Amino acid sequence: MDAGNGIMWESGSPLYQEALRRLHVYARHELTVVLEGETGTGKELFAQALHEKSGRSRGPLIPVNMAGIPSTLFESLFFGHRKGSFTGAQETRDGFFGSADGGTLFLDEFNSMDPDLQPKLLRVLETRHYLSVGEFRPRKTDARVVLATNVSLDRLRETGRLREDLYFRLVAHRIRIPPLRERLMDLPDLVSAQVRRIAAELGREGVSVPDSSMRALLSYGWPGNVRELSEKLRSAVLHSPDGLLSIPLLFPDAMKEECVPYSVAKEKFDFDYFVEMDRRSGGDLSLGRSLSGLSETTYRRKLRRIRRPPPLEDQKKHPGMP
Missing domain, CATH: 3.40.50.300 (P-loop containing nucleotide triphosphate hydrolases)
Structure with missing residues (x-):
């Protein structure tokens, strides 16, 4: 491939x-x-x-x-x-x-x-x-x-x-x-290959795509097809401070768009919310769970989704798939 x-x-x-x-x-x-x-x-x-x-x-x-x-x-x-x-x-x-x-x-x-x-x-x-x-x-x-x-x-x-x-x-x-929306089964491999190429071109190392971001990419309609995907990934790699291609970097205007898919908006909200909750609690699991009002099991699961995954080259063949 x-x-x-x-x-x-x-x-x-x-x-x-x-x-x-x-x-x-x-x-x-x-x-x-x-x-x-x-x-x-x-x-x-x-x-x-x-x-x-x-x-x-x-x-x-x-x-x-x-x-x-x-x-x-x-x-x-x-x-x-x-x-x-x-x-x-x-x-x-x-x-x-x-x-x-x-x-x-x-x-x-x-x-x-x-x-x-x-x-x-x-x-x-x-x-x-x-x-x-x-x-x-x-x-x-x-x-x-x-x-x-x-x-x-x-x-x-x-x-x-x-x-x-x-x-x-x-x-x-x-x-x-x-169009890309008719072959979404190829998207994880396509993202993996393009991110490797873009990261090499920009001299970035340790670039990774979390599960939440991959789900958002899979739920998007891609009116600009592969060209749009490539440019979204390039922008995210360029502006990521730590190599993590988060939803806000991939879809910076998601909350402003009238027709943004529900799944994209929800993933972005969850990401932003639990990043902030983790920051406010100082990483303390009990405090974070208490502030959020969630059960310990649910809070742990949400945190795992925002925590940094392994670098892209270490991910499996289909990164980001549940």
């Missing part, structure tokens, strides 16, 4: 396993592939893996953000142009397809592409030829195209943002990357 960069090559999720299976199949072939997934699910990482595991790994991987491509410059940017072919063309340029020759052209945020420009892309995908601006002889492309979208092809077609001819060219070869 290598979850440090967001990809888990061994997963307990059937949906993620299917995405990995398709990745390995398509890496062995030259087909145009579409990566479907919400923001933050790791589509760019899948594109990199497709390239690196393919026969084109020694060639270039050219990433292009389609949201930043002006319609008026599409042909020049993608197909290149000859010097002097239009005002401002002071030198000959290959364009994205030319630059990706022998490698992979990764079109990110494909859902942002103007439908009026889609026939130009479709023609290249079908004929493997394109015409540079200012030239009259078509060029042949040897670039494999991988597209990514955070809106499904079906939805794009339904809303008129994807032409039917291009839809039918792409729809058969898709990899759906499931």
Whole structure:
């Protein structure tokens, strides 16, 4: 398993396993592939893996953000142009397809592409030829195209943002990357791997994730998926004074959010309450139990949840699971 960069090559999720299976199949072939997934699910990482595991790994991987491509410059940017072919063309340029020759052209945020420009892309995908601006002889492309979208092809077609001819060219070869909320069984391992990577990057030692924090992470909805998880962990590791990734560090605004899950709010309250109770009692079990009004058994159990666990590297394979 290598979850440090967001990809888990061994997963307990059937949906993620299917995405990995398709990745390995398509890496062995030259087909145009579409990566479907919400923001933050790791589509760019899948594109990199497709390239690196393919026969084109020694060639270039050219990433292009389609949201930043002006319609008026599409042909020049993608197909290149000859010097002097239009005002401002002071030198000959290959364009994205030319630059990706022998490698992979990764079109990110494909859902942002103007439908009026889609026939130009479709023609290249079908004929493997394109015409540079200012030239009259078509060029042949040897670039494999991988597209990514955070809106499904079906939805794009339904809303008129994807032409039917291009839809039918792409729809058969898709990899759906499931959102994090649909593969929570992977979360403990994902957290463990990412915390190790982040702690190493920041030069922190003895970083640990208590049970209460893991339960809060498992109960959260993760609208930003793996990207959001990574940044929450990075912030917690960075700001933790002792390496303990507590709920207040992971969810600093939890009590301010209107739709925070009950379990997250409850875990945060329990953590804050018993940390303060332990401080006020000076660690005296009898005094703390008396102040809290709880039985000795319940008070001891609550204290165990806030006490520092062993460092992350010493925890079991699934840290934080009850």
